[in-house]
Amino acid sequence: xxxxxxxxxxxxxDAWLVVLVTGCLMTLAAxxxxxxxxxYPDKDPSQWAVIILGPIIGRAWLFxxxxxxxxxxxxxxxxxxxxxxxxxxxxxxxYVTALAIILLAFLASQAFLRGLTRYSELAFLFKIMLVPxxxxxxxxGRSYHLTPILVETPLVSxxxxxxxxxxxxxxxxILWFLYPCLKNKSGYLPVISLGYTTLLYVITTxxxxxxxxxxxxxxxxxxxxxxxxxxxLSVLERIDSLFLWVWVGxxxxxxxxxxxxxxxxxxxxxxxxxxxxxxGFLAGMLLLSVVPVVPLSTLYKWADLLGIxxxxxxxxxxxxxxxIYLVRRxxxxxx
Amino acid sequence: xxxxxxxxxILLSLTLSCALTTGCxxxxxxxxxxxxxxxxxxxxxxxxxxxxTLVYPLTQETRARFSDVVSLRGHSVAEALGSxxxxxxxxxxxxxxxxxxxxxxxASRGVIDTIHDLYGFPDLRSAAQVILAPATAKELLSVVPPETQLIxVYLKDVIQRGHTQGDFPPTILANFVMDIVTPGVDPLxxxxxxxxxxxxxxxxxxSASALNQGQGENSQISGGSQANAKVEDVQVLGAGLWxxxxxxxxxxxxxxxxxxxxxxxxxxxxxxxxxxxxxxxxGDTDHIGLVIEDTAHKxxxxxxxxxxxxxxxxxxxSLNSYQGISEITADDNIEVLEVMLSEAFSQGIQSxxxxxxxxxxxxxxxxxxxxxxxxxxWQPEQWRDVLKTVTFEVKAEVRITNxxxxxYRLKPR
Numbered sequence: 139x140x141x142x143x144x145x146x147x148x149x150x151x152d153a154w155l156v157v158l159v160t161g162c163l164m165t166l167a168a169x170x171x172x173x174x175x176x177x178y179p180d181k182d183p184s185q186w187a188v189i190i191l192g193p194i195i196g197r198a199w200l201f202x203x204x205x206x207x208x209x210x211x212x213x214x215x216x217x218x219x220x221x222x223x224x225x226x227x228x229x230x231x232x233y234v235t236a237l238a239i240i241l242l243a244f245l246a247s248q249a250f251l252r253g254l255t256r257y258s259e260l261a262f263l264f265k266i267m268l269v270p271x272x273x274x275x276x277x278x279g280r281s282y283h284l285t286p287i288l289v290e291t292p293l294v295s296x297x298x299x300x301x302x303x304x305x306x307x308x309x310x311x312i313l314w315f316l317y318p319c320l321k322n323k324s325g326y327l328p329v330i331s332l333g334y335t336t337l338l339y340v341i342t343t344x345x346x347x348x349x350x351x352x353x354x355x356x357x358x359x360x361x362x363x364x365x366x367x368x369x370x371l372s373v374l375e376r377i378d379s380l381f382l383w384v385w386v387g388x389x390x391x392x393x394x395x396x397x398x399x400x401x402x403x404x405x406x407x408x409x410x411x412x413x414x415x416x417x418g419f420l421a422g423m424l425l426l427s428v429v430p431v432v433p434l435s436t437l438y439k440w441a442d443l444l445g446i447x448x449x450x451x452x453x454x455x456x457x458x459x460x461x462i463y464l465v466r467r468x469x470x471x472x473x
Numbered sequence: 474x475x476x477x478x479x480x481x482x483i484l485l486s487l488t489l490s491c492a493l494t495t496g497c498x499x500x501x502x503x504x505x506x507x508x509x510x511x512x513x514x515x516x517x518x519x520x521x522x523x524x525x526t527l528v529y530p531l532t533q534e535t536r537a538r539f540s541d542v543v544s545l546r547g548h549s550v551a552e553a554l555g556s557x558x559x560x561x562x563x564x565x566x567x568x569x570x571x572x573x574x575x576x577x578x579x580a581s582r583g584v585i586d587t588i589h590d591l592y593g594f595p596d597l598r599s600a601a602q603v604i605l606a607p608a609t610a611k612e613l614l615s616v617v618p619p620e621t622q623l624i625x626v627y628l629k630d631v632i633q634r635g636h637t638q639g640d641f642p643p644t645i646l647a648n649f650v651m652d653i654v655t656p657g658v659d660p661l662x663x664x665x666x667x668x669x670x671x672x673x674x675x676x677x678x679x680s681a682s683a684l685n686q687g688q689g690e691n692s693q694i695s696g697g698s699q700a701n702a703k704v705e706d707v708q709v710l711g712a713g714l715w716x717x718x719x720x721x722x723x724x725x726x727x728x729x730x731x732x733x734x735x736x737x738x739x740x741x742x743x744x745x746x747x748x749x750x751x752x753x754x755x756g757d758t759d760h761i762g763l764v765i766e767d768t769a770h771k772x773x774x775x776x777x778x779x780x781x782x783x784x785x786x787x788x789x790x791s792l793n794s795y796q797g798i799s800e801i802t803a804d805d806n807i808e809v810l811e812v813m814l815s816e817a818f819s820q821g822i823q824s825x826x827x828x829x830x831x832x833x834x835x836x837x838x839x840x841x842x843x844x845x846x847x848x849x850x851w852q853p854e855q856w857r858d859v860l861k862t863v864t865f866e867v868k869a870e871v872r873i874t875n876x877x878x879x880x881y882r883l884k885p886r
């Protein structure tokens with residue numbers, strides 16, 4: 139929803155190129171995660187983190203992951219509630235929507251990973267029928283907003299635009315947790331899932347740039363929604379309202395996967411704790427924390443920081459895991 | 474596995490059921506909403522106040538009339554709309570607004586503050602059409618159309634007809650704002666006025682006299698204007714030229730049609746052309762009625778001795794009405810007529826382009842064309858000065874596909 143604005147603020151009309159490059163890099167990162175997960179094909183990070191890093195550092199890393207995921211669940215619920223409150227539910231207190239998202243995330247986590255993935259598939263299939271509306275602006279916008287390519291924006295600005303675009307990929311460490319459940323453990327899943335996401339983001343960014351132009355784009359808080367509120371078909375208009383409601387499925391799935399990872403990470407720190415009890419405790423904490431009012435602009439700042447933090451922690455850890463694993467394996471072979 | 478899928482389906486049902494819950498806070502029955510369909514924004518210089526006129530249908534079952542026209546005043550549009558609650562207990566909704574009308578005074582003063590105020594309403598419909606009134610927006614919205622239609626609906630129909638034919642600028646609020654904030658392009662806003670009031674000066678006088686008659690802080694006119702009871706229709710008068718957020722000039726309907734020809738997309742656009750008398754087709758200067766069916770245009774620009782734009786435009790048209798003296802169905806005559814029309818279009822479009830660029834307005838996005846071609850030389854802050862020195866060369870190539878439905882031989886030899 140915010141990606142085109144966040145990237146265009148630095149990259150101008152070349153925003154879509156930044157999104158494309160970031161997407162390619164994130165796909166490579168996802169492949170790295172896939173490789174790391176393949177070291178212990180029957181275990182998820184809550185089990186192998188301690189094996190690779192040792193009991194203290196491993197638990198410290200899991201704690202970091204749990205905190206990040208809990209915070210991300212919180213931000214997802216608050217952001218969606220905030221967006222909804224400025225578009226549709228103007229008089230409804232934001233915490234009511236945020237509470238609904240947290241409750242749904244809690245319920246989804248109780249279905250465990252297999253139920254969660256089915257839920258995710260259904261939400262995806264339901265949402266996919268709205269994707270064509272993102273392509274409509276390509277035909278009604280002004281193509282000159284996209285040209286010339288790579289002339290007006292310095293490379294430094296393009297590089298600066300990459301961190302804000304990373305937030306859209308946050309939470310991709312779920313691939314680690316999915317790996318033990320996969321029937322086909324080749325690298326198709328990360329490439330297809332990240333590739334599809336990147337394609338969608340690139341199309342959205344191109345559409346928004348063509349539709350609004352880089353100057354106007356930077357002043358819109360939610361350009362994708364604004365775009366959908368303007369385009370109209372002969373029998374359908376204000377598609378943004380429809381889109382927001384269907385988007386609730388994606389939001390809940392995102393919050394639920396992060397919530398699940400957080401609960402599994404806590405279980406990795408203290409293996410004797412019961413999963414459902416951990417979920418209940420974390421949900422209770424989240425329900426209390428979403429009540430205080432936080433301005434939407436502050437949430438966006440936190441989200442941008444969280445994106446950078448997430449990528450740094452996950453990719454950094456993946457590289458360290460790989461290095462340690464390879465050193466140990468080499469040592470075992472030599473021994 | 475079946476159990477997991479069942480859980481997933483239950484969860485999805487729960488998720489989607491959120492769509493049906495508006496909660497206790499946001500549930501407002503339709504009869505308690507004032508769904509504004511048209512809004513007029515006027516600036517009253519004498520009082521340094523904005524006057525916002527709202528047209529909305531009445532939805533109560535016990536209504537005595539079908540619609541209301543309400544005027545609110547304040548030092549800003551936000552203040553005026555904020556005073557709505559003093560006049561009505563209905564919830565103001567801008568979600569279905571179709572037309573936003575700017576009065577002449579407001580447009581000349583600059584509209585950026587009014588736009589900021591409007592976007593303060595989260596449900597504002599950005600696809601609303603923006604138009605200009607030759608005098609005041611209130612006067613235009615007070616017109617009672619034939620068969621007691623709602624003026625907002627009537628205006629929407631007029632605008633849509635213009636869009637379909639391609640002779641009315643399709644300026645919606647979102648594009649209007651985009652053209653204001655994007656350097657190298659300016660908005661083009663159609664002017665619609667009450668029938669019989671073609672002169673801006675006349676309208677300004679009449680509007681001033683109306684204001685001098687004295688109006689309350691918040692005046693309410695129900696079911697239309699009483700002062701303009703004889704005005705029952707509206708018509709397209711031309712378009713307003715803008716520089717940033719201010720109106721800097723106007724063009725008449727013929728010039729507007731020439732301008733819109735360049736943008737393409739016409740579908741049976743009727744156009745009256747004045748062609749010089751040549752002794753073959755017309756005796757003296759005469760009119761010819763055309764229907765534009767399609768256009769194709771190509772821009773070239775060079776920056777050797779000053780900025781020069783060359784436009785080649787192909788126009789496919791039919792003759793609708795011809796008041797001449799020759800048999801134009803003959804092939805030779807058609808070819809001669811095509812050349813004559815090509816020349817007339819070339820001259821008409823060129824003079825239109827020169828007039829518009831001299832005013833410092835850029836509704837065609839010539840600046841953006843320059844930026845794309847010469848990105849290193851593009852300096853947005855100097856574009857207005859450059860625009861006034863731009864030269865044009867227009868070459869129109871007319872092809873007549875159908876020869877008229879009506880051929881008048883008013884001056885037979």
